[in-house]
Amino acid sequence: MKMEAIKFFFERFGFNERYLDRLLAAALGRGGDFADLYFEYRLSNVVSLEEGIVKSASKSISQGVGVRVVVGEKTGYAYTDEIEFNSILHAARTASHIARSIGSAQVVGVNATPRTSNLYAVDVPLSDIEVARKIELIRQGDHAARIYDARIREVQSSIADEIKYVMIVSSEGRLVGDVQPLARFSINCIADDDGNLQAGRSGGGGRVGLDFFEKDITPDEFAREASRQAIIQLDAVDAPAGAMEVVLGPGWPGILLHEAVGHGLEADFNRKKTSAFSGLIGQMVASELCTVVDDGTIANRRGSLNVDDEGEITGRTVLIENGILRGYLNDHLNSGLMKTPRTGNGRRQSYKHMPLPRMTNTFMLAGNESREDIIRSVRRGLYAVQFGGGQVDITSGEFAFSASEAYLIEDGKITAPVKGATLRGSGPESLKQVAAVGNDLELDLGVGICSKAGQNIPVGVGLPTIRIKEITVGGTRH
Amino acid sequence: MMTVDIDKHFALEVAQMAVMRGADASEVTVRQRTEFSVGVRLGEIETLKESTDRGLGLRVLIEGKQASVSGSDLSLDAISALIDEAIEMARVTSPDDSAGLPDAADLAREFPPLDLFDPEIEKLSTEAKIELALRAEQAAKDANPLIVNFDGGGFSCGSGAEIFANSLGFAGQYRGTSCSLATVPVASDGVRMQRDYWYDVRRKLADLESPEEIGARAAHRTIRKLGARAIHTQQVPIIFESHVARDLLGDIFVAVSGESIFRKSSFLVGRLGEKIASHHLTVIDDGLMESKLGSRPFDSEGLPTRRTVVVREGVFESYLLNTYTGRKLGMKSTGNASRGLTGPPSVEAGNLYIESGVRAPEEIIKSVSRGFYVTELIGFGVNIVTGDYSRSASGLWIEGGELAYPVQGVTIAGNLKEMLQSVEMVGNDLDFRGSLVSPTLLIGRMTVSA
Numbered sequence: 001m002k003m004e005a006i007k008f009f010f011e012r013f014g015f016n017e018r019y020l021d022r023l024l025a026a027a028l029g030r031g032g033d034f035a036d037l038y039f040e041y042r043l044s045n046v047v048s049l050e051e052g053i054v055k056s057a058s059k060s061i062s063q064g065v066g067v068r069v070v071v072g073e074k075t076g077y078a079y080t081d082e083i084e085f086n087s088i089l090h091a092a093r094t095a096s097h098i099a100r101s102i103g104s105a106q107v108v109g110v111n112a113t114p115r116t117s118n119l120y121a122v123d124v125p126l127s128d129i130e131v132a133r134k135i136e137l138i139r140q141g142d143h144a145a146r147i148y149d150a151r152i153r154e155v156q157s158s159i160a161d162e163i164k165y166v167m168i169v170s171s172e173g174r175l176v177g178d179v180q181p182l183a184r185f186s187i188n189c190i191a192d193d194d195g196n197l198q199a200g201r202s203g204g205g206g207r208v209g210l211d212f213f214e215k216d217i218t219p220d221e222f223a224r225e226a227s228r229q230a231i232i233q234l235d236a237v238d239a240p241a242g243a244m245e246v247v248l249g250p251g252w253p254g255i256l257l258h259e260a261v262g263h264g265l266e267a268d269f270n271r272k273k274t275s276a277f278s279g280l281i282g283q284m285v286a287s288e289l290c291t292v293v294d295d296g297t298i299a300n301r302r303g304s305l306n307v308d309d310e311g312e313i314t315g316r317t318v319l320i321e322n323g324i325l326r327g328y329l330n331d332h333l334n335s336g337l338m339k340t341p342r343t344g345n346g347r348r349q350s351y352k353h354m355p356l357p358r359m360t361n362t363f364m365l366a367g368n369e370s371r372e373d374i375i376r377s378v379r380r381g382l383y384a385v386q387f388g389g390g391q392v393d394i395t396s397g398e399f400a401f402s403a404s405e406a407y408l409i410e411d412g413k414i415t416a417p418v419k420g421a422t423l424r425g426s427g428p429e430s431l432k433q434v435a436a437v438g439n440d441l442e443l444d445l446g447v448g449i450c451s452k453a454g455q456n457i458p459v460g461v462g463l464p465t466i467r468i469k470e471i472t473v474g475g476t477r478h
Numbered sequence: 479m480m481t482v483d484i485d486k487h488f489a490l491e492v493a494q495m496a497v498m499r500g501a502d503a504s505e506v507t508v509r510q511r512t513e514f515s516v517g518v519r520l521g522e523i524e525t526l527k528e529s530t531d532r533g534l535g536l537r538v539l540i541e542g543k544q545a546s547v548s549g550s551d552l553s554l555d556a557i558s559a560l561i562d563e564a565i566e567m568a569r570v571t572s573p574d575d576s577a578g579l580p581d582a583a584d585l586a587r588e589f590p591p592l593d594l595f596d597p598e599i600e601k602l603s604t605e606a607k608i609e610l611a612l613r614a615e616q617a618a619k620d621a622n623p624l625i626v627n628f629d630g631g632g633f634s635c636g637s638g639a640e641i642f643a644n645s646l647g648f649a650g651q652y653r654g655t656s657c658s659l660a661t662v663p664v665a666s667d668g669v670r671m672q673r674d675y676w677y678d679v680r681r682k683l684a685d686l687e688s689p690e691e692i693g694a695r696a697a698h699r700t701i702r703k704l705g706a707r708a709i710h711t712q713q714v715p716i717i718f719e720s721h722v723a724r725d726l727l728g729d730i731f732v733a734v735s736g737e738s739i740f741r742k743s744s745f746l747v748g749r750l751g752e753k754i755a756s757h758h759l760t761v762i763d764d765g766l767m768e769s770k771l772g773s774r775p776f777d778s779e780g781l782p783t784r785r786t787v788v789v790r791e792g793v794f795e796s797y798l799l800n801t802y803t804g805r806k807l808g809m810k811s812t813g814n815a816s817r818g819l820t821g822p823p824s825v826e827a828g829n830l831y832i833e834s835g836v837r838a839p840e841e842i843i844k845s846v847s848r849g850f851y852v853t854e855l856i857g858f859g860v861n862i863v864t865g866d867y868s869r870s871a872s873g874l875w876i877e878g879g880e881l882a883y884p885v886q887g888v889t890i891a892g893n894l895k896e897m898l899q900s901v902e903m904v905g906n907d908l909d910f911r912g913s914l915v916s917p918t919l920l921i922g923r924m925t926v927s928a
Contacts, residue, residue, distance in 0.1 A: 046821065050741075053572035059563060060535075060548040060820040073519075077527040081550040094528050097604075131570050154741050190742055190863065197742055199863045239868070241891060241927040242711040272519070274629045274664050274673065352529065389858035391870075395629065395664055395673035396703070398887055400857030400870030422859035422889050424870040474859065474868040474889025476925045478711055 003114055005177025009039050009167045013083045017110050017175070023085070024107045024171045027069050027092040031099035034070040034332070035092075035107075036174075038309065039083065039167040040351040043127055048158035049138045057131055066351040067095040070333055074098050077354050108173030115313075119299050119306050122209030125181040126161035129210055134159045137185070141219030145189050148227035151234070154190040157219070159183070168311035176311035181207050182302065182458060184446060187223050191230035200230030201404075204445030206302040206460075217445065229386060229405050232417050239406065239421035239475025245381035246423065246468045247374055247409065251442035252387055254461030257292055257362050258450070259390040259399040260427045261285070265319050265327075266345075266357040266452075267334035269394050276397030276427050280325050286431030288323040289367055296344055296360030302446040303361035303460035307344070310355050314344035319362075320431070331357045349455040356453060363462030367437025371465040374436045376412040382473055383407045383414050384423065397427035400474075422474040430471060438465030484508055484532070484552060486651040489643035492536065496561045497645045501538035501568070503579045504645045507778065507819060508534045508552075511638035514604075518611040519628050526604075535819030538564045542573035548819035576805035577822070579779065582646045584811070586782040589775040593768045594654035596682040599635050607633045610689050614661040617693025622701050624665045629673055631661030631696075635683075640774070648780040656771060657683055661693055665700045672703035674854070679912055681769050699853065702874065706886040709875060709928050715849035716890060716921045717842060719873070720907050722855050723916035727832055729894060730761060731914070732862045734788050734796075735825045736803025736814075745865035745895055746794060754794045755898035758835060761789040763798055765813060765828025772829035772913025779815040783828055786812045792899075800825050832916040835904030839918040842903045844879040850926055851876055852890065865894035871926075892924040 009015055020037065027035035042062045048055055064081040065088045076098025078091040126134065138157045145155045161183040168176045186203035202225040204217055213219060248256060261277070269275035277285065286292070296305050296314030305314045310332045318326045330338075331346030334357055347358035375383060383406060390401030402422045407414045425433075443462035450459040489506040496504035510532040517525035534557065535548040545567035547560045611633040619625050635657035643649040660677035676696035678687040718726055738744035746754060765783025767773050777783055779801055786796050797807065800815035800823045816826030843851060852873040859868035868891040874881040905918030 047571075053574055055571070055574055055577070056544050056546065056822045057567040057571050058546040058548075058820045059567065061551070063550060074523055075525045077525065079529050081531055081533070095526075098523070098526050131567055135570065154743065156741070192742065197745075197747070197863050199743065199861070233864075239891070241889075241925050243928065269629075272627065272629065274627055274671070276671065352531070354525065354527070391856040391858065393673065393854075393856060395671050396872075396886065398856065398870065398872065400859070400889070402857050402859035402868065404861075419864070419866045420859060420861050420868060421891065422857045422868040422870055424857070424887060424889055426887060472887065472889060472927055474870065474891045474925075474927045476868075476891045476893075478713065478925055478927075 003112065003177065005165045005179050006112055006167055006175065008165045019085055020110050020169045021107055023088050023092050024169065026089055027067050027096055028105055028107060028171055030096045032069045032071045033105050034171055036068050036168060036170040036310065038066040038351050040064060040164060042162055042164040044162035045127060046158055046160045047131055047134045047138060049142050050156045052142060054135055062350065064351040065091065067091045068354060069095045069098050071099045073337060075354055079351050105171055107171045110169050110173055110175040112175040119297060119304050120181055120207035122181050124210040125163055126159065126183045126210060127163040137213055137219050141185065141187050141223040144220035144223035145187060145227045148224055149231050151191045151193050152189050152227050152230065153192040157187040159185050170311060174311045176307050178306050181209065183208055185213060185219055185222055187226045189226050189230050191234055193234045196234055198230045198233035200226040200228065202226040203447050206300050206446040207304060208300050232405065236417045236419045238477040239418040240382065240473055241475040241478045243470045243472050245378050246471045246473065247378060247381060247383045248463060248466050249385035250438065250440045250463055250465050252444040252461065253384060254363050254444060254463035255387050255390045255401050257364055257463065258359060258461050259392040259401055260425060260430050261292060261319060262359045262362045263392050264394045264397060264427045265329055267328040267330045267338060268357050270328050271334050271338050275394045277325065280428065283325055284323050285325045285428050286320050286323040287434040289437045290320055290323055290431050290434050291365040292320040293318050293365065294329055294359050294362045298361055301361050301443065301460045302448060302458045305360065308346045309348045310346035312342050312344045312346060314360060317343045329357045329359060331355055347457050349457055353455050356455065358452065358457055359450060359459050361443065361460035361462065363441065363443060364464060366439050366441035366464045369436050369438050371438050371440055374438055374465050374467050375409060375414060378409045378467065379411060381409045383409050392427065399427055400424040418475065424472045424474065433469040433471065434466050435469045436467035440464050484510065486641050486643055486649035489641045490649040492557055493643045493645045496536060496538050499561050500565050501540055503539040505537050505579060506534065506643050507817060508641040509638065509819065511636055513634065513636035514607065515632060515634035516608050516611050517630055517632035518615055519630055521612065523608060524630065533819045535817065536560055536564050537822065538568050539578055540565065540568045542575060542577055543568045543571040544577050544822060545571055546820050546822065576802055579644050579646055580781050580801045580811060585646060585648045585780045586650065586776040589650060590766060592766065592773045592775060594652060594681055594773060596655045598683045599655045599657055600637060602683065610659055613689035614659055614693045617690045618661050618663045618697040621694050621697035624667060624701055624704065625663045625697050626666045627664035629662040629664055633659050642778065642780055644780055650776050650780060652775050654681065656681055657686055659686060659689060659692055661696045663696050663700045665704055667704045672700055674699040674703060679771065681771055703872065703884050703886065706884040709885055709888065709926065711927045713923050713925050715846050716924045717846065717849060717851045718919045718921065719851060719853045720905060720916060720918045722852050723919045724914055725855050727830060727914055727916045729860050729862065731827050731830055734798055736797050736799040736807060737825050738862060739797050740803050740806040743863050745862065749794050752794055753792045755789055755792040756901040757791045758904045759789055759792055759898060759901045760833040762787055762833060763827045763830045767829050770829045770910055770913065772827065777813045777815040778817040778823055781811055781813045781815065783813045798825055798827060827914065829910065829913050831908060832904065834906050834908040834917050837903050837905055839905045839907050842905055842918055842920050843876060843881060845903065846876045847878060849876040850885065851881060867892050867894050867897060888926050888928045890924050890926055897921050
């Protein structure tokens with residue numbers, strides 16, 4: 001599988017090891033500690049259905065090579081959208097301007113190291129199937145949403161898929177390839193009850209093939225979930241305002257971890273000492289019930305990768321162990337400068353972007369309690385099960401994430417659904433408030449997009465049901 | 479590799495080629511852009527990046543069915559393959575009565591000179607660009623000893639060409655530039671660190687705020703966050719600083735966009751002609767302002783851009799529409815089509831702004847005996863379908879008409895329907911720092927949770 005991507009670039013664009021060595025030598029022509037080339041060929045498709053008709057189908061091809069030259073803490077970067085020797089040579093010379101002395105690192109001749117395992121060997125990638133088959137799938141979802149309830153009016157659904165061939169070549173002699181499929185089904189619907197309009201949305205996928213949508217989670221299931229959310233919101237009451245006890249449901253509410261701790265533990269912010277977590281390794285940053293990991297090696301997950309975008313094999317990194325901060329998410333640049341191990345978290349949106357330390361799939365390990373017991377233990381609070389996006393200021397640690405489906409808990413029972421409300425907290429403090437961890441860890445369905453420094457990448461999150469003693473709920477009912 | 483002269487005639491030929499191959503109609507967008515950016519930190523260059531991009535997008539229609547394709551390989555072979563794929567895909571989509579090119583009679587004929595291209599940017603040396611970035615950081619550092627670190631900052635600039643043609647014979651092109659400068663200081667009082675930033679972004683170098691002003695303002699914004707105090711959950715008047723009032727205007731844009739309206743996904747569905755906001759609020763979209771970032775001589779369907787009053791003294795006067803959403807609603811496009819290289823056209827504002835009022839921001843603050851001056855918003859808690867609004871906020875607490883102390887870790891909540899009706903004052907501080915801008919706004923009452 002890995003060799004397949006290298007073969008793709010060698011045969012289709014006429015490259016070989018010798019050419020790659022020459023390009024790397026040009027990149028280091030003015031000096032520098034390290035250089036790499038990131039070759040990418042990405043084919044992506046979208047088909048969407050709305051008002052019962054297939055309104056559009058689209059396909060795009062994106063290809064290019066990014067050249068990076070690193071000198072100490074400095075990075076020079078240039079790219080070209082032509083996968084052709086002279087264009088890349090020009091980019092390499094442009095990137096080389098970051099360095100001002102002649103020769104420090106030498107180019108080690110590149111050599112491919114074959115690997116046998118593949119986290120996302122799919123039988124039939126969606127990029128290989130006929131548009132007509134994808135249309136059948138989205139029609140299936142559209143139908144299921146409409147028959148769920150007569151009040152479901154507008155339904156928008158789509159399938160987006162891509163296949164990305166990457167080849168990463170470094171002055172340290174690394175030559176790695178990977179073929180990365182990614183697919184996602186999405187559905188949005190609007191319930192209209194005599195002018196009371198409410199939205200619901202669902203979706204999922206991962207580095208999966210056609211069989212995922214035929215067997216694992218079908219479009220019908222996503223459609224029923226989106227419809228259910230919209231219908232429930234028709235009866236939502238105003239959300240409460242103020243600090244209170246909150247139970248987060250399993251799965252996607254793991255976005256809490258992504259915002260509250262994940263970003264703050266990315267190595268770049270800690271090397272620069274701009275993170276609220278800077279210098280806290282070995283200290284308690286969460287209740288002892290909390291163990292949080294980032295794992296890029298889970299088969300077929302949206303955030304998983306065989307190798308990161310610097311060619312490093314991905315791994316499982318323990319970020320917080322029984323409440324104690326253990327480690328950061330690292331890339332090549334920051335692990336070198338901080339003298340800490342690489343964790344396979346160097347990721348980038350495309351050849352147009354420099355790699356940065358990023359998350360893969362970030363989740364909390366399961367505890368012992370049942371969901372029922374956790375909810376029963378709350379006298380007055382909020383039970384939040386679905387969320388929109390979240391955001392964090394890594395320096396102050398302030399984060400927010402917005403519940404789109406939540407219920408009041410009164411005397412240990414789930415009662416009225418409430419309108420959407422933002423939950424906020426402070427990164428190094430909020431996980432100290434975790435008072436119970438459920439035995440029901442779930443990963444999200446495969447919809448996450450993480451944005452950092454203008455770069456968007458697919459990620460996963462996960463959480464068991466947890467109870468947080470106090471978190472601010474931004475409702476209106478005071 | 480074979481090089482082709484990429485201009486509007488080339489785009490027109492591609493559009494015509496698609497028709498010869500079997501499309502009923504087609505349109506072609508070609509984008510080329512050259513960018514430079516330098517990131518600095520602690521007096522040193524951190525990143526230097528240079529790039530040139532180009533890409534071609536093609537949309538075809540066959541009997542009301544549409545498909546689109548894009549690629550960056552502009553060789554004739556690659557384009558020929560793209561055309562065939564687009565036509566093949568269009569055959570399997572559904573006929574849609576509203577899909578199609580605009581009426582030929584409506585296409586732009588004259589291209590107003592909008593002064594979108596600044597030759598000074600291309601003349602600027604790499605050293606001069608680095609110098610601007612370093613000066614902004616230095617100014618922030620010099621402003622206050624509590625500025626102890628930086629999270630980054632830098633200068634970037636670019637120039638590009640937009641080329642568009644369709645099978646009705648329209649062919650147009652224009653060039654534009656942009657430049658931006660920012661710095662992100664970190665302050666510490668020994669208890670907690672705080673970060674903020676300041677920036678400017680313009681089409682022309684001469685319009686860019688000086689590095690010294692940007693640095694000083696960034697430092698001021700960061701320092702004033704130190705020493706936050708706790709408050710109680712309560713309902714108070716809220717002032718959105720001009721910089722964050724933009725976010726609110728962004729929410730208004732989504733609600734008035736034809737895409738949300740025809741999908742019934744807006745709290746403003748069915749409210750055209752009605753009073754949806756206080757009489758202090760006037761919202762204008764203008765794609766024809768000289769040398770502004772949101773200006774362009776024609777939109778992404780070849781229609782002339784224009785000035786549209788969206789809300790006049792509180793009355794909802796116009797949606798923002800492209801051809802498709804206009805047809806869905808039985809209206810004409812307002813010249814607000816936008817498109818990525820792939821996919822059908824979407825709706826985009828030109829320069830969208832809230833018209834300046836008469837009050838200085840200081841005067842607005844003075845008018846509030848107790849309230850919250852919001853300088854930063856995070857989170858995504860805005861539901862455009864219902865108008866429900868709940869976001870995490872930081873800012874300064876107002877006591878007796880004065881900014882008294884910083885507040886962090888609270889949320890503000892309300893509903894956009896009521897928030898718009900209760901805009902009580904509009905500042906006189908409108909500044910086109912970007913294409914979506916607002917002066918300071920005072921909202922009568924919202925819930926602050928802590």
